[in-house]
Amino acid sequence: MLQTKFWSIAASLLLASSPFCAQAQPSPLVRVNVAQPVADIQPTMWGVFFEDINFGADGGIYAELVKNRSFEFFKPLMGWKVDGKKRTEGDVLIQNRQEKSTSNPRYVRITTSNAGQGDLSMTNEGFRGMGIKPGLRYDFSVLYRVQSGNIKLHVDLLNAKDEVIGSGLLTPQQSDKSWHKQQISFKSTAGESKATLRLWFEGTGMVDLDMISLFPEDTWKGRPGGMRADMIQMLADMKPGFVRFPGGCIVEGYDLDQRYQWKKTLGPAEDRQLIINRWNFEFGHRPAPDYFQTFGLGFLEYFQLCEDIGAEPLPILNCGMACQFNTAELVPMDQLDPYVQDAIDLIEFANGDGSTKWGKVRADLGHPKPFNLKFLGVGNENWGPQYVERLAVFQKAIKEKYPAMRLVCSSGTDPNGDRFDYLNGKLREMKADLIDEHYYRRPEWFLQNVNRYDSYPRTGSKVFAGEWAAQSDKTVSVNNKNNWQCALSEAAFMTGLERNAAVVNMASYAPLFAHADGWQWTPDLIWVDNLRVYGTPNYYVQKLYSLNKGTNVLSLTQGNEPLAGQDSLYASAAWDKATNDVILKIANVSDKAQARTFQLDGAKKLAPTGRLTLLKNNTLDAVNSFENATNVSPVDQQIPVDVKKKTISLTLAPRSFSVVRVKVL
Structure with missing residues (x-):
């Protein structure tokens, strides 16, 4: 026993x-x-240590309730159900503007003719449902472009019995065939852990929709488009000395095309390029085909979180190596410079003043004060001579420009064995600042x-x-x-x-969060569902x-x-x-x-x-x-x-x- x-x-x-x-x-x-x-x-x-695993970010601390809000999943209508008694072929079409927007190419085009309630609707299931609190304000927003006519957009929150527990009405005003953002707010009349969001269309015309979004008002510190407050409070209550982010294996990616790229997580949410989450398919026994990274939670938000709870930020960056358990794809040594430059630029983004290129980017995003970054991780669970070779390039470049920066270096996946012994010896020879040891035992x-x-x-x-x-x-x-x-x-x-x-x-400890209905890995430090959290x-x-x-x-x-x-x-x-x-x-x-x-x-x-x-x-x-x-x-x-x-x-x-x-x- x-x-x-x-x-x-x-x-x-x-x-x-x-x-x-x-x-x-x-x-x-x-x-x-x-x-x-x-x-x-x-x-x-x-x-x-935060990683977007177990629906830790999208569907977790990122408080967005709409799944696949910009139709960029591999199946563009995943998470959506199109219905209606007057629905006909071509009423709901996914369009692609790839040549004009590489970060967010898809949107949905709605065409109606004398539509009323029940004639044409789109319903979003959320992340294993939507957690709705009674009497709380919910903020709905959408990017729209009117092509013709005059269509009204009704927004309903539905409980598990498809009964309306909150509603609003949005009427697109601009008809100049350019994109505009509009928002409405309404209060819920009841609570529900498995709610859905239904959009139904009234009138005649054609309208394009993108970035269909719903946030509760009670985000962390009340920030619009922010984080789920009860989950962040669990971290704040710990008073952690640091937050390591964004991973974890998602830093590496299944291959290098799927690696985490911090620069793509900045700016307006609609400009942040979605990618698949490697935990979408990593475990055959726990598949999550609807698991993607929208990057609504990006590097600015991570740094802001650390500042909020008084923790040192510890970002981890890709070192030119994809996951060695998956593809083990490598960037050739003569093509490593962009990866190293990303690290140099990140330090400037975090610490530079407004006169620097990346310090100005941070300031223009609303945070003129530097974050005083002291630690930076190069690679995650990477190993072998190929890692040591690439790490040496990062170490030389970073230390020459930022000698006080303390670098976290990988010792692989296990706390003993030939792989660990090799890395531990080499890293000490290189005078590594911090050697990252992992043990799941x-x-x-x-x-x-x-x-x-x-x-x-x-x-x-x-x-x-x-x-x-x-x-x-x-x-x-x-x-x-x-x-x-x-x-x-x-x-x-x-x-x-x-x-x-x-x-x-x-x-x-790792991992940090897990959603009770969407986890891939156990055990985990904090468990959540759509409305509750426990340690x-x-x-x-x-x-x-x-x-x-x-x-x-x-x-x-x-x-x-x-x-x-x-x-x-x-x-x-x-x-x-x-x-x-x-x-x-x-x-x-x-x-x-x-x-x-x-x-x-x-x-x-x-x-x-x-x-x-x-x-x-x-x-x-x-x-x-x-x-x-x-x-x-x-x-x-x-x-x-x-x-x-x-x-x-x-x-x-x-x-x-x-x-x-x-x-x-």
Whole structure:
């Protein structure tokens, strides 16, 4: 059984195995040296990694409700249903202006003759339906071009029973045969998780429509055409040190034509060129034929998001290599310059003033203040000599112009093996700033590797634990769950990351978001449907680390050794110079309560009480859900401190993660 196997591994890690009885013997002493910090903890230590997977962007944090709004999917009417009792051949036609608009060539032409209600309509299904809140304002907009006549456009929101729960009327005014934008707003009369949007036409004439769009008014910070507020709030609540974007494998693309190109994500939404999302077809067991990238969420929006939530931006760019699991397509070395220039230009876009070419582009888009970009990733999960060769070109060009820019470099897909060993050696020879390590492994691996970074060199290249998550079944399994067993093993592993903050400067769980009706990969940190959002037990572990980061590592030992598996306990300690708090993090992965006394050596005076935040569940398979979003969630309580002895006595609950904060006066 899974539990038996998990605990047998945990037992194999025990360094002290005598039975514990709180009444029969004193609790073991754990010493924390408050007076001599060991290493700095970077402000970027705990962050988040966003990728447009599992409908994370379109259908996710990008609040657009209309799917295939510009008819650019491979099947131009995918997501739309044309209906009506007077519908005839040719009433609804997809037109293509390829020679005039390469970024948005298609639009729909509507022709009607004395049409009324029920005669001709187009209905959009949204992203697995549309989530509609009662009494909320919805903003509908469209690009139109009147060819002839006078057609009125009725806009209806329909619930799952096809009943109208909100409506508006738009009458195109301009008839000069050029494109115009018009918007109407209306309020919904009821809520619905699986709503649709129906457009029906009244009158006689011919009109062209494009960029048919619907947004709720309650976007993040109320920005028109913005992001879904409840999802972004989950990130803001974590106070992450950085946001890595836009991926992930979508950076590489199935081939280089499908790679992510940041310059194409700027400007008006209608000018951003849609491409297929590689997760559309990546997994045969979870196909998503309607998964594309509209880039309504583009690089300006990503940078703005980072600014909003106080996180450092960490963009990742293509290095001239497509996904090596797919085509392994390469740009010849003598044709790499445009890719390198994209990186140089991105830095100027983020940091340049209005006198620079790309700084002016940013300013003209409404953000004159630079974003102060400090980190840039070159490639994602790329490997082999071909990666090293291309990385060297990027590194030389970027460092010559921007020597302070810290570059994140790929160590491939796995945390060990020949591929990793080759890259790790080469990158250190190249004096790489940050080496990106990935590990999707079972919970046992995380317990076994708590000491992974103990032997890493303290100088030279630092580590970015860029993608990782405990897999309850196996990697790329539909049976993976965000259960407490996985989250607890991650909490234990993270004590090793924190203890080795001199080596590990950044870390982020992955993937970040998943739509309950449209996911491709599990497990995931935060789950959503069209109206709801909840954090997994893994989310609360990440959040507790991020909110209790501290500024310096403190030595924490039991019997002169780091507490890293003895009696199935894992712990780390930090100092927060902003608050004068000592912060303890302790994971008890055993099924028994365990007592420990924590001695705070070197502290002059302690507050008489501290705060304990406890995350626990007796069931390893426990999960959170839409119906029970806080099944595994943290609870705060005050705890006494022995001011005279400068000790904290804790009984660590079975299968628990504890965070303790005590103020030094």
